[in-house]
Structures are given as structure tokens and as C-alpha cells.
Amino acid sequence: MNSIHDLGGMDGFGPVEPEPNEPPFHQPWEGRVLAMQRALGFTRMWTIDESRASIEALDPVTYLTSSYYKKWFLGVEHRVLEHGLVDAGEIAAGRALHPGKKLARTLTPADVPGLTRGSYDRPPAAAARFAAGDRVRTRNLNPATHTRLPRYARDKTGMVEAVRGCHVYPDTAAIGAGEQPQWLYTVVFAARELWGDDADPTLTVSIEAFEPYLEPA
Amino acid sequence: MPDHDHDHDHGSELGEMPLRVRALETILTEKGYVDPAALDRIVENFETKIGPRNGARVVARAWSDPGFKARLLADATAAVNSLGHVSPVGSLLIAVENTPRVHNMVVCTLCSCYPWEVLGLPPVWYKSAPYRSRAVRDPRGVLADFGVTLPADTEIRVWDSTAETRFIVLPMQPPGSEGWSEERLAELVTRDSMIGTGLAQRPAAVAP
Numbered sequence: 001m002n003s004i005h006d007l008g009g010m011d012g013f014g015p016v017e018p019e020p021n022e023p024p025f026h027q028p029w030e031g032r033v034l035a036m037q038r039a040l041g042f043t044r045m046w047t048i049d050e051s052r053a054s055i056e057a058l059d060p061v062t063y064l065t066s067s068y069y070k071k072w073f074l075g076v077e078h079r080v081l082e083h084g085l086v087d088a089g090e091i092a093a094g095r096a097l098h099p100g101k102k103l104a105r106t107l108t109p110a111d112v113p114g115l116t117r118g119s120y121d122r123p124p125a126a127a128a129r130f131a132a133g134d135r136v137r138t139r140n141l142n143p144a145t146h147t148r149l150p151r152y153a154r155d156k157t158g159m160v161e162a163v164r165g166c167h168v169y170p171d172t173a174a175i176g177a178g179e180q181p182q183w184l185y186t187v188v189f190a191a192r193e194l195w196g197d198d199a200d201p202t203l204t205v206s207i208e209a210f211e212p213y214l215e216p217a
Numbered sequence: 218m219p220d221h222d223h224d225h226d227h228g229s230e231l232g233e234m235p236l237r238v239r240a241l242e243t244i245l246t247e248k249g250y251v252d253p254a255a256l257d258r259i260v261e262n263f264e265t266k267i268g269p270r271n272g273a274r275v276v277a278r279a280w281s282d283p284g285f286k287a288r289l290l291a292d293a294t295a296a297v298n299s300l301g302h303v304s305p306v307g308s309l310l311i312a313v314e315n316t317p318r319v320h321n322m323v324v325c326t327l328c329s330c331y332p333w334e335v336l337g338l339p340p341v342w343y344k345s346a347p348y349r350s351r352a353v354r355d356p357r358g359v360l361a362d363f364g365v366t367l368p369a370d371t372e373i374r375v376w377d378s379t380a381e382t383r384f385i386v387l388p389m390q391p392p393g394s395e396g397w398s399e400e401r402l403a404e405l406v407t408r409d410s411m412i413g414t415g416l417a418q419r420p421a422a423v424a425p
Contacts, residue, residue: 008326008353008377013346016362018409022340024263029238034263034338035256036242043250048381052328068329068344073238086244094240100248107251112258117307117334120381148379150326152353164309164382184380195354203373205353208380 001053001145004060009152009195030069037072038115042107045083048118049174053146054078122181124166128211130185134160135217138187138209146174149213153205157217158189161206169210183211268337272385273406275300275335276417277399279312280390290314293385297335306334306383314387315413319372322359322413323384324352330378332385336408343412353377363414386413393420 007013025031041048054075055063063071080086090097107115130136140155141147148170164184172180191203245251275297279286289296293312298305310332313321325331326349331339342348351359356373360366367373376384388410394402397420404423409415 005327007346007349010346010350013350016342016345016347016351016359016414018342018363018414019340024268024338025260026341027235029235031260031263032238032242032256035259036245036251038259039251039255040245055328064346068341070234073234073241077241080241080245080250085250086241086248090244091240094243096244096247098248100250103250106249107255109252109254109258112255112262115259116305117381119308121308148327150377150379152326153377164311164380167381170380184382186376186382188374191354200355200357200373202369202371203356203375205375205377207377208382210380 001056001147002142002151003056004063005056006151008150025069030067033069033073033076037076039107040076040080042111042115043103043105045085045103046079047168047173049146049168049170050176051075051079052170053174054082056146120168121165122168122179124181124183128163128166128183130160130163130183130211130214130216132160132162136160136185136187136209136214137217138213139215141213143171145171147171149209150207152194153187153189153207153209156189156193158187158193158206160185161188162186164208167210169212171210171212185209185211185214187214263338267333269335269406269408269411270403271337272332272335272408272411273403274399275312275385276387276406276411277402279387280394280402281397281399286387289387306332309382310335311382311384312387313374313376313384315389317371317389319374320367320413321374321376321384321386322352322356323376323378323386324349325378326350326353327377327379330381330383332383335385336411340408360414363409365415386411388415388417391417391419 055071058074085101137157138154141149164186166181167184168179169182172178186206187209188204188206191199194205246253279289289312293310294306294308297310315321329339329344353375356375378384391405394405405418407415407418410417
């Protein structure tokens with residue numbers, strides 16, 4: 001999806017402004033949003049890719065003018081409505097008006113210490129098509145749905161630097177089309193390939209590219 | 218430092234968001250989808266347990282133990298999980314080494330992917346449009362925003378975290394810290410040095 005979240009290479013956002021001694025959360029509600037996101041993720045009602053897609057689907061003005069945790073909140077609200085866990089009347093009322101649905105599992109306090117990142121490695125269905133050292137070209141893909149191939153790295157020639165195993169494919173997992181595991185590669189590009197002759201000659205940039213994003217160069 | 222003025226945020230959020238978030242938590246709790254006590258534990262973990270000290274310990278061990286460093290660069294997930302005192306990390310953590318020849322920097326241009334288990338939650342700037350837009354095109358300009366200047370002939374490698382792989386930079390050990398204990402070495406390792414927007418601190422910066 002070619003939406004505003006795909007920021008690599010854009011101009012005009014000003015300098016980076018580090019904040020000394022930044023706290024984990026600036027407001028208590030930010031921590032509650034993060035915790036709700038984690039707890040709902042634990043129920044397996046949706047994938048991490050669907051979570052990202054719901055934030056990418058925010059309109060550009062909302063995306064750019066909302067704080068990070070507000071974007072997360074809007075994504076959570078969108079998904080609980082989309083999945084029928086909550087209805088619009090309940091959001092308006094600020095309380096439950098109907099009994100909850102039965103979920104596969106819910107997070108208890110005892111589960112929290114063992115809560116680690118999910119694993120996205122999957123057994124491969126076929127041998128990897130590329131190997132380290134192979135020259136590859138990224139495809140010129142512009143799906144209307146979620147993808148992890150950034151615009152700045154489409155239709156560019158680079159080199160496979162490492163094979164990272166076989167992983168859940170975000171492009172399908174985000175839209176309920178299953179995990180469809182794909183080989184994942186670190187693909188490195190010279191900055192001049194990405195940004196033209198004026199680019200920093202000392203710079204290389206890599207992306208983590210799923211096999212369907214690539215063809216032999 | 219005075220109260221952070223929150224200029225990254227839309228002004229109206231300050232009044233609106235606590236109410237909206239509390240309302241949603243109430244609904245989710247009443248419907249049995251979330252347990253507020255579990256939410257409390259998650260918040261507490263991020264405020265007290267999960268942070269860049271974990272990554273600093275990993276770097277300090279790599280500086281003082283060449284065998285560990287080799288294992289870290291070969292398979293960071295396994296190497297970090299072999300350290301009992303650091304919380305376990307999921308697959309797939311990748312450590313990239315800074316040398317006099319090459320400097321590594323990590324970004325997520327598409328969202329905010331970050332190695333939470335070893336660095337904690339990402340800072341606001343890491344998730345912001347200025348960093349995400351410029352890191353892949355003008356990393357020297359980004360480094361200047363952090364007050365860092367590298368030699369003109371140092372190669373810069375930017376890693377865009379576009380999948381579930383996660384990256385931690387192994388910064389160069391600063392001169393003058395040879396032979397230090399791991400505990401003291403860890404004091405030199407800043408969060409930004411493990412993202413690649415900073416360097417490890419000089420020993421003089423932490424001298425007692």
C-alpha cells in the first residue's frame with residue numbers, strides 16, 4: 001500500500017530531535033495502549049502484520065499529526081470493531097452493552113513474565129531461490145494492500161548478502177490470506193542505485209526482502 | 218530539564234486521549250478480553266525491567282570475551298540467550314559490528330521495528346518522520362543531528378528493518394577501556410551507540 005507510512009527518502013520533516021533521559025511513556029495512557037495491544041495480540045485474533053496494516057490505513061493527515069501511541073490506539077480501535085469484538089455503540093457509550101465473544105485465549109498476569117516476541121520462522125516448502133552473493137533486482141510491486149517492500153527500494157538492483165531463513169509472509173498474513181512462508185534475504189544496495197549520482201558514495205543500504213519481491217538481475 | 222512540552226503530539230490529545238483509552242480499556246475488560254492486572258504487569262515490565270541495560274551487558278561481554286563476540290556475530294539470538302542475566306530474545310536478532318572501516322545504523326522506514334528485548338522501547342525520535350525519512354538517504358546528516366561526525370572515508374551501512382529480523386549495533390570499544398570489568402564497560406554503552414546514531418562513551422565521561 002503506497003501510503004504515508006512509507007517514509008524512506010522523503011524530504012521536509014526537519015531535524016531529528018533526540019530527547020535526553022526520555023521516559024518509557026510520556027503519559028500513563030500510552031502504557032495502557034501498549035499493554036492492550038500486547039494483550040490483544042496474545043489472543044491471536046489478528047497477526048502483527050494486520051496490526052501494522054491497520055495503522056498504515058490511517059489517512060495521511062491523521063498519520064502525520066497523531067503521536068505514536070495515538071496511532072496504535074486508533075489501530076486497536078479499528079481492529080476490535082473490524083473483528084466484531086466491540087461495536088460502535090459501545091465505543092460511543094464507553095462501556096460494554098453486550099456479552100463478550102469467546103476468544104481462543106486471553107492474557108493473565110501469570111502469562112506476562114513469559115511473554116516474548118512471537119516466532120516468525122517457518123519450515124520452507126522449497127529450497128531458497130537465491131544465495132549470498134547473487135545479484136537481484138527488486139520487483140516493481142505496488143499492491144493496494146500491505147507490503148514490506150519500501151517504495152525507495154523497488155525496481156532496484158542489489159546483492160543478496162545473507163539468507164535469513166524462511167518466515168511468515170507479511171503481504172498475505174496482513175489480509176487474512178495465511179502465512180504462506182517465504183525465504184527472507186538481506187539485500188544490499190549502493191546509495192547511488194537508490195538515490196542517483198549525487199548520493200553519498202560511502203553509503204550502502206540494506207532491506208530485508210522476501211523472495212517474491214526479488215528476481216535475478 | 219523542564220517538563221517535556223510534547224511538541225511531537227497533536228495538542229488536543231492531552232485532554233482527549235486519557236478518556237478514550239480508559240473507555241476502551243473498560244469495554245475490553247467488561248467483555249472479558251483483557252485483564253487490567255495483566256496490563257499493569259506489562260507496563261511495569263517496560264518501566265522497570267526491559268531496557269537498554271540488557272543490550273549494554275551484551276556489548277560489554279562481546280568487548281571482553283572474543284569467543285562470545287564471535288558467537289554473537291554468528292547468531293545473536295543464541296548468543297544472547299546463553300547469557301543467563303539477560304532476558305530471552307526471540308528469533309531473529311542480528312548483531313552488526315562497527316569497525317574503523319564501517320559504521321552501521323539501524324532504522325525502520327515503514328514503522329518502528331526495534332529490538333525491544335535488548336534495547337527496551339524505541340525512543341520517540343526513532344519512530345518519528347524525520348529519522349525514518351532521512352536515515353536511508355542522508356545518514357551523515359542524521360548523525361550530525363546527534364552531534365556525531367565520522368571520517369569522510371568511513372563507509373556507512375544503514376539497515377532498514379523491513380521484516381521480523383531485528384538488529385543491534387556492536388559499537389567500537391573506546392580506547393582507554395581495555396581490561397575493564399564487564400560492569401564498568403557496560404557503563405560506556407549508550408542506547409544510541411547500539412542503534413548506530415551514537416558512539417560508545419569515552420572512559421573520561423564515566424570516570425568516578
